[in-house]
Amino acid sequence: MNKPPPLALDINGLVKRFDRPAVDGLDLRVQAGELYTLLGPNGAGKTTTLRMVTGLLRPDSGAISVFGIDALADPTAAKQIMAWLSDEPMIYDKLTPFEYLEFVAGLWGVDAALAEARARELIEWLGLAPHAHERCEGFSKGMRQKVALAGALVHEPRLIILDEPLTGLDAGAARQVKTVLRERVRAGSTVIMTTHILEVAERMADRIGVIAGGRLIAEGTLEDLRRQTGKSSTSLEDTFLALVARESAAA
Amino acid sequence: MSSAGTLTWFAQHECRLAWRDWLSMMTAGRRRRTRTVAIAIAAFALFMHLVAFGMVGRYANVAADPDKLTLVVITGSALLSWSLMLSQALESVTRGFYARADLDLILSSPVIARRLLSVRIAAMAFSTVAMAMLLAAPFIDALVVRGGLRWLGAYGVVVAMGAAATALAVALTIALFHLIGPKRTRLVAQILAAVIGAVVVIGLQAGAILSYGTLSRMAFLESDTVMALAPAVDSVAWWPARAILGDFAALAAVLAASLVVLAATILFFAPRFAHHAIAAAGISNIGARWHRGLARFRRATPAAALRRKEWTLLRRDPWLLSQTLMQVLYLLPPALLLWRNFGGGGGTLVLLAPVLIMAAGQLAGGLAWLAISGEDAPDLIASAPVSARHVLRAKIEAVTGAIALVFAPFLAALAMAAPFGALVSAIGILAATASATAIQLWFRSQAKRSHFRRRQTSSRVATFAEALSSIGWAATGAVAAAGSWLAVIPGVMTLAILAGTRLISPDARSPRPR
Numbered sequence: 001m002n003k004p005p006p007l008a009l010d011i012n013g014l015v016k017r018f019d020r021p022a023v024d025g026l027d028l029r030v031q032a033g034e035l036y037t038l039l040g041p042n043g044a045g046k047t048t049t050l051r052m053v054t055g056l057l058r059p060d061s062g063a064i065s066v067f068g069i070d071a072l073a074d075p076t077a078a079k080q081i082m083a084w085l086s087d088e089p090m091i092y093d094k095l096t097p098f099e100y101l102e103f104v105a106g107l108w109g110v111d112a113a114l115a116e117a118r119a120r121e122l123i124e125w126l127g128l129a130p131h132a133h134e135r136c137e138g139f140s141k142g143m144r145q146k147v148a149l150a151g152a153l154v155h156e157p158r159l160i161i162l163d164e165p166l167t168g169l170d171a172g173a174a175r176q177v178k179t180v181l182r183e184r185v186r187a188g189s190t191v192i193m194t195t196h197i198l199e200v201a202e203r204m205a206d207r208i209g210v211i212a213g214g215r216l217i218a219e220g221t222l223e224d225l226r227r228q229t230g231k232s233s234t235s236l237e238d239t240f241l242a243l244v245a246r247e248s249a250a251a
Numbered sequence: 252m253s254s255a256g257t258l259t260w261f262a263q264h265e266c267r268l269a270w271r272d273w274l275s276m277m278t279a280g281r282r283r284r285t286r287t288v289a290i291a292i293a294a295f296a297l298f299m300h301l302v303a304f305g306m307v308g309r310y311a312n313v314a315a316d317p318d319k320l321t322l323v324v325i326t327g328s329a330l331l332s333w334s335l336m337l338s339q340a341l342e343s344v345t346r347g348f349y350a351r352a353d354l355d356l357i358l359s360s361p362v363i364a365r366r367l368l369s370v371r372i373a374a375m376a377f378s379t380v381a382m383a384m385l386l387a388a389p390f391i392d393a394l395v396v397r398g399g400l401r402w403l404g405a406y407g408v409v410v411a412m413g414a415a416a417t418a419l420a421v422a423l424t425i426a427l428f429h430l431i432g433p434k435r436t437r438l439v440a441q442i443l444a445a446v447i448g449a450v451v452v453i454g455l456q457a458g459a460i461l462s463y464g465t466l467s468r469m470a471f472l473e474s475d476t477v478m479a480l481a482p483a484v485d486s487v488a489w490w491p492a493r494a495i496l497g498d499f500a501a502l503a504a505v506l507a508a509s510l511v512v513l514a515a516t517i518l519f520f521a522p523r524f525a526h527h528a529i530a531a532a533g534i535s536n537i538g539a540r541w542h543r544g545l546a547r548f549r550r551a552t553p554a555a556a557l558r559r560k561e562w563t564l565l566r567r568d569p570w571l572l573s574q575t576l577m578q579v580l581y582l583l584p585p586a587l588l589l590w591r592n593f594g595g596g597g598g599t600l601v602l603l604a605p606v607l608i609m610a611a612g613q614l615a616g617g618l619a620w621l622a623i624s625g626e627d628a629p630d631l632i633a634s635a636p637v638s639a640r641h642v643l644r645a646k647i648e649a650v651t652g653a654i655a656l657v658f659a660p661f662l663a664a665l666a667m668a669a670p671f672g673a674l675v676s677a678i679g680i681l682a683a684t685a686s687a688t689a690i691q692l693w694f695r696s697q698a699k700r701s702h703f704r705r706r707q708t709s710s711r712v713a714t715f716a717e718a719l720s721s722i723g724w725a726a727t728g729a730v731a732a733a734g735s736w737l738a739v740i741p742g743v744m745t746l747a748i749l750a751g752t753r754l755i756s757p758d759a760r761s762p763r764p765r
Contacts, residue, residue, distance in 0.1 A: 054633075054634045055633065055634060056630060056633050056634060076636045076637070076638055077636070079634055079635060079636035080636035082634070083634070084630060084631075084634040086630050090627060090628040090629065090630055090631060091627070091628060091631075092560070092564060092627050092628060093627070094563065094564050094567040094568055095560070095563065095564070098546060099563065101548075102548045102549065102551075102556075103556050103559070103560050104631070104635075105548060105556075106551035106552070106553060106555065106556025106557075106559075107553050107556055107557070107631075107632070107635040107636075107637060108553075108635060108636060109552065109553055109636070111550075112547070112548040112549060112550040112551070113548070115548050116547060116548035119548065133546070135567070151631065
């Protein structure tokens with residue numbers, strides 16, 4: 001009998017405390033090839049969770065596995081197949097998008113010729129071609145976000161993790177980003193993203209996880225979530241608010 | 252409480268912002284440190300007064316009716332201070348134009364923007380004067396105590412110099428706007444601000460070296476050439492010097508003239524200031540274009556990519572470049588000294604080792620902060636499949652590479668004139684660079700590169716340790732270059748300073764993952 005393929009992300013009993021518990025014994029599993037959306041109120045622990053997965057923050061306890069690699073024991077191997085895009089795109093003002101992508105490719109050790117071909121494709125795809133050789137210092141938030149996204153994709157990660165990737169983007173740019181992410185999932189990558197735009201989660205996600213108080217309080221497809229609230233025809237917004245309210249009441 | 256939109260209302264607003272900005276800079280954003288900072292300032296003021304008594308006390312009894320030599324020396328010193336004030340004022344004006352902060356709010360509100368901008372120019376003058384006053388006060392106080400109240404006139408001259416420096420800085424910046432446009436003005440004004448003070452100091456030193464083979468600025472000011480070129484003792488050019496010496500008619504004239512110039516500048520330029528601030532805000536949409544249509548990705552290991560990134564960012568940042576340039580400019584006088592003594596094997600070459608070592612330590616401190624702490628994309632670096640140890644190593648290599656590039660020509664020239672001096676300098680440069688880099692490593696914190704100006708306030712221990720280690724290695728180099736085994740003493744002291752710094756560093760108290 002064939003062994004099942006490893007999960008793209010397998011989190012067990014993850015804990016992180018600051019002044020209070022930010023992530024409190026979180027268990028989360030994401031299948032390979034999924035587009036998984038994490039929802040939750042402000043301060044629920046979404047970003048903290050994802051920062052621990054990407055190695056930007058050390059958990060107090062728990063286990064994180066990325067495609068079968070123990071991300072805490074071998075963070076370099078896990079990072080090799082991951083990409084992280086934060087809500088505030090941090091790029092270098094004095095580099096051009098082309099140079100930025102060259103730098104990122106160098107960091108991930110991607111072959112120069114291969115990386116260049118991918119970079120040109122991404123630049124074209126994201127509508128950055130007219131600005132590919134301009135320094136990023138004058139770019140709008142949307143353009144910076146696109147440059148950062150291209151950086152996240154240039155090394156062909158198997159797991160792409162994005163924190164609020166559509167915040168502040170205009171409709172055209174948001175659509176481009178959504179299309180790129182969908183394309184990546186079709187090509188076999190796994191995407192995990194947080195968002196406050198529920199319409200995006202509703203339309204794009206294969207599965208949705210709802211976090212509150214540092215724990216996963218609900219998970220599944222939109223239909224699964226509706227079932228959990230006992231209302232079959234409500235919008236995701238109503239479903240989400242009902243789930244969070246129920247959790248708050250229980251706490 | 253003033254009515255909204257009036258000059259006094261704007262002045263209150265500006266004062267509150269300036270006070271909080273200053274306090275935040277002094278306390279590195281930690282309000283609980285306010286008392287500590289107050290005590291430190293008091294201790295520093297006391298120390299500076301003691302130093303001042305030792306340095307200028309003997310000049311306190313200079314005659315109120317001075318000779319030409321006295322006037323030349325006082326005017327030369329005042330000119331030097333004024334050039335530094337002009338640097339500071341230029342920097343304030345450039346920030347006023349280009350840091351957008353509240354300009355959008357003000358310019359889009361229904362109040363008369365000219366009023367706020369008038370107050371803002373006046374505030375620039377005030378901050379320039381206040382900073383100069385802070386530095387000059389111990390020396391003036393020492394002169395007042397030892398020489399009488401007539402020296403109080405020097406405070407008035409400081410005010411006049413600050414007002415004139417601000418007026419010139421505003422006029423110069425707006426003239427640059429007209430001549431070369433807002434984008435280039437930022438570059439040119441930043442570089443001017445960084446180097447203008449240094450150029451005067453270095454110019455005087457260069458004159459002294461070329462004429463007399465000495466680094467002493469006073470030797471140049473007191474030279475026959477300068478005395479012959481200087482105007483007669485009754486010239487208006489000496490009024491500032493006479494005002495400093497207690498001539499109250501000269502003081503009134505100097506003060507009135509400078510305040511009139513500042514007022515005229517405000518009246519004339521405040522309305523244009525708004526116009527130019529809008530133009531400056533607009534330049535952010537014009538990115539520099541690089542014709543790299545045929546550019547190719549270069550093969551690079553992660554370490555090479557990191558090094559290349561650091562060097563590219565440094566090369567492209569005019570402000571940082573000017574800061575670096577200033578450090579290098581200070582190497583020009585020793586270079587001139589070297590050139591003058593080349594082939595003669597003059598004893599003055601012994602002076603070069605400490606100068607080179609000191610400059611290397613200071614430059615390495617700045618570069619190490621930029622590379623290690625000043626990372627604009629920390630998440631990208633931290634999420635890359637490169638261990639923190641390798642990232643740090645690559646960044647340190649970037650720093651040492653830049654230092655090697657700057658100092659290699661000096662060392663090569665020195666090696667031809669004085670091989671032993673070159674060897675000592677090379678070892679000293681290496682030690683000073685390693686020490687400054689290590690200190691930055693122990694005290695590293697995450698910051699944006701644009702915060703470079705404030706790096707010294709984030710950790711004063713690191714700043715002092717960096718300065719002390721540079722001075723220590725420079726002293727070691729000086730004694731070693733003179734061929735004395737006593738160099739061991741300052742060397743060991745410097746190592747002790749480094750060991751102490753390491754012990755109290757955050758890195759030693761809670762080691763970070765490497």
